[in-house]
Amino acid sequence: MGIAELSDLLVWAAATTLAIAMIAFAVDLGRRTGERVEARDASRATVGAAAPGLAPGSTLGDAGDGAVPPAEPRRRAAGIAMSTTSLGTALLLVAIVLRGLAAGRTPWANMYEFTLVGSFIALTVFLLLNLRRDVRFLGAFVTGLATLFLVLGLNVFHVAATGVQPALQNYWLVLHVGVAITATGIFTVSFVMSALQLLRDSREAGSPFLSRPGFRWLDRTPTPTVLEAMSFRLNAVAFVLWTFTIIGGAIWAEDAWGRYWGWDPKEVWSFVIWVVYAAYLHARTTRGWSGRRAAWFVVVGYACVLFNFTGVNLVFNGKHSYSGLS
Incomplete structure (x- = not known):
């Protein structure tokens, strides 16, 4: 077995591990929702008798400073999910390194490698966010997307680990493409947050579909404002990185092709992404756009990111066609 084959095997292992993490995160979210409902019903049933001094209709949470809220039960499924997510991320990192060694270059020169590294960045952002605050509610969705991307990469985008064209044999491959992948990974996590914001907001607004008991897990996510x-x-950070991506790409284009801008499909759609996120940041900070309108901006922006990665590479012909399948 060669290094390239070992890399592919580790990607499969990472996808399998992340699928297990996704299931564990989903189980944790479901159990927390059920425990919350049971605790709420139990507290209402024991009003007055179990806690003297409580007014009729109040709960233990209304007793004042003297009341001790029940301790949150140990979240075993969440612990398993975080451990398997860390393991899957580590396996993916090793696979990426081996891919680079097999190809003898930086391992992000085509769609398959972009998929691997972009998924790794999204997972890393999720794990780092958990060091500052508990965002495990994102876990099922981030690991789910990463699993989907890795399986698609292995089955649709996979190419042999070979060298690159002379135009790509440049340090800008490390900077320009590396920063673009980092921005994409951050955009992925922010998209998950905005999608959950829309779902939670619709549930609170009384959506007939999302008001069903099957969507009680949304009550365990932060409020739409949070x-x-x-x-x-996250979008502010990713936007800065995407700005550098466009500037760096223009500098590289002048060095490789003798012009800074040529309206290549990849250049055009990269600029479209920049405009969408710039409009989002501007509208939210200066025009007071918030809530659902802001969230839909993020969803549209991420849709453009996905189209730039898939549709532009597979449908249009241009100077960036070598970044697709070969």
């Missing part, structure tokens, strides 16, 4: 704030911070 989700929007977290998404905004």
